[in-house]
């Protein structure tokens with residue numbers, strides 16, 4: 001082919017050569033796997049941070065039901081850390097954490113609620129709100145991780161991640177019930 005006969009690349013309105021933002025190619029699967037592992041490190045850091053932070057939240061709750069629910073979720077969270085270690089093992093990766101700025105921020109918010117309130121109903125409402133934000137972050141994260149695992153054909157990892165996802169949803173549901181009971185009690189007074 002002569003030089004002048006070379007096909008001209010398509011131009012967009014800016015006159016630049018068209019380029020896909022995400023080019024599907026042979027590397028896509030390995031890039032997804034890297035991103036998956038990175039996200040696992042993020043949530044591994046987050047779950048470990050929760051193991052450290054939940055005792056303070058539980059001990060600052062006035063309502064016995066709230067305190068018990070958080071303490072029980074602490075035990076569940078410790079098991080989630082172990083479960084993530086099993087996921088890393090299934091993938092042949094070393095279990096390590098990478099700071100999750102989102103969870104660090106949510107925990108900081110939880111701390112400032114404790115600083116700004118006195119023990120009692122309002123502090124409890126704040127602890128519930130902070131805890132639900134945390135559970136929602138975890139639900140979003142594990143939902144994505146499950147989808148990634150399935151896409152990558154890592155079905156055993158997907159099953160483990162799905163167990164944790166169910167536990168986070170259950171925790172959110174329990175917190176919701178405590179909040180509703182508290183509101184009903186205030187209304188009954």
Ligand code: ZN
Nearest residue numbers: 042043046100
């Ligand atoms: Zn995170």
Ligand code: FE
Nearest residue numbers: 047077080138
């Ligand atoms: Fe968790």
Ligand code: FE
Nearest residue numbers: 042100101102
């Ligand atoms: Fe994160």
Ligand code: FE
Nearest residue numbers: 135138168171
């Ligand atoms: Fe949780």
